[in-house]
Amino acid sequence: MNYVWSFLVIFGVFFAAINGKMADCTKAVIDAAKGSVELAIGLIGIMAFWLGIMRLAEEAGLVRFLSRILQPVLRPLFPDIPKDDPALGAIVANLAANVLGLGNSATALGLKAMTELDRLNPAKKTASNAMCTFLALNTSTITLIPATIIAVRASAGSANPAEVIGTIFVATCVATIVAIVAVKTLEKLPAFKVTPSQEVQNG
Amino acid sequence: MADFFAGLLKVASDWAIPILAAGIVLIALLRKVKIYEVFIEGAKEGFNVGVRIIPYLVAILCAIALFRASGALDLLGSMIRPLTDLIGMPSEALPMALIRPLSGSGALGVMSEIMKTHGPDSFLGRVVSTMMGSSETTFYVLAVYFGSVGVSKIRHALWAGLIADMAGLLSAVWICRWVFGG
Known part of the structure; x- marks a missing residue:
């Protein structure tokens, strides 16, 4: 992330200088900073709602139940998560919400899953394999209802706004398979190893 | 056919949140969870996360x-x-x-x-x-x-x-x- 971030900033300023777009850049950064806070604040309400509901589901034993029945599917993807751990239930809740296209509610459930995974993470501040796998699945999950896209197509005067549901479904299936293969391959590379010092320092 | 499928998905998407919320509350109630207190306790975290x-x-x-x-x-x-x-x-x-x-x-x-x-x-x-x-x-x-x-x-x-x-x-x-x- 250090390199990616530096790349974006340094190359951005460099090209802004060449293209004579410094004023645009200044405005873009200020707007983005303001927008980030608005985004985060906007999430608070829906976060609070879902965290409340999820706590109820936990106390009622529903999260654990969900974890248990989906164990066979999720176990190979998340070998580091202990048996029957509620983290699996939270992951499933987020992925299901994603599939249904529930937007911010899906985000709220996803952040709950991250909290659960953080609890199991031996090296705080460093991503665990389970977190990376979860996010790879999350960013590529199969979409059944691309509501925004259908709305934009309809307003652009499409004769059949929903006709892309099929192609999107197939393309996201491909993306999900590639994501799983990629994340499982990359986690084994030496460049992405969790160093023992990170574990000792934080764990 | 495609329209029927799309309609079905739309209904699922519209119904998911209310049904889920009501279902969880109902089951928690049956399990004798202190609904209101527990909900508030969980919701408190929302602000910190944001x-x-x-x-x-x-x-x-x-x-x-x-x-x-x-x-x-x-x-x-x-x-x-x-x-x-x-x-x-x-x-x-x-x-x-x-x-x-x-x-x-x-x-x-x-x-x-x-x-x-x-x-x-x-x-x-x-x-x-x-x-x-x-x-x-x-x-x-x-x-x-x-x-x-x-x-x-x-x-x-x-x-x-x-x-x-x-x-x-x-x-x-x-x-x-x-x-x-x-």
Whole structure:
């Protein structure tokens, strides 16, 4: 992330200088900073709602139940998560919400899953394999209802706004398979190893 | 048939949240959970999470905004165009592929623009719709999710996400070519 971030900033300023777009850049950064806070604040309400509901589901034993029945599917993807751990239930809740296209509610459930995974993470501040796998699945999950896209197509005067549901479904299936293969391959590379010092320092 | 399927999905999407909330409350009630207290206790965390992700969001969204406003994306586009031409991606769809992982609203803008000029039912209109749906604003998602638990060393997560996006974007082009022709 250090390199990616530096790349974006340094190359951005460099090209802004060449293209004579410094004023645009200044405005873009200020707007983005303001927008980030608005985004985060906007999430608070829906976060609070879902965290409340999820706590109820936990106390009622529903999260654990969900974890248990989906164990066979999720176990190979998340070998580091202990048996029957509620983290699996939270992951499933987020992925299901994603599939249904529930937007911010899906985000709220996803952040709950991250909290659960953080609890199991031996090296705080460093991503665990389970977190990376979860996010790879999350960013590529199969979409059944691309509501925004259908709305934009309809307003652009499409004769059949929903006709892309099929192609999107197939393309996201491909993306999900590639994501799983990629994340499982990359986690084994030496460049992405969790160093023992990170574990000792934080764990 | 497709319309029926789409209608069914729409109903599922509309009903999911209320039914889920009511179902969970009902089961918790049967299990004698102290509904109100427990809900409040969980909801309290919402504020902290929202505030915790702010620095991460500011960092990533500002860097992306700067990069986009500088016009660097156009240059990147002309650099990789020969490659994307080779694999059969329409050159009008290339800006979409570049912006999709960086900015959701930016991608939505590009998609609407292409539909306005080429029509939503043109091959290009269908391709960009499929591209939009088959990939994710990976940078934003990683910033929010990792930010919420204070993780700054994200290891292979970004690369895995970008590889998945690329797979989604490229397969969108191929699948549209196959299904819609063009």
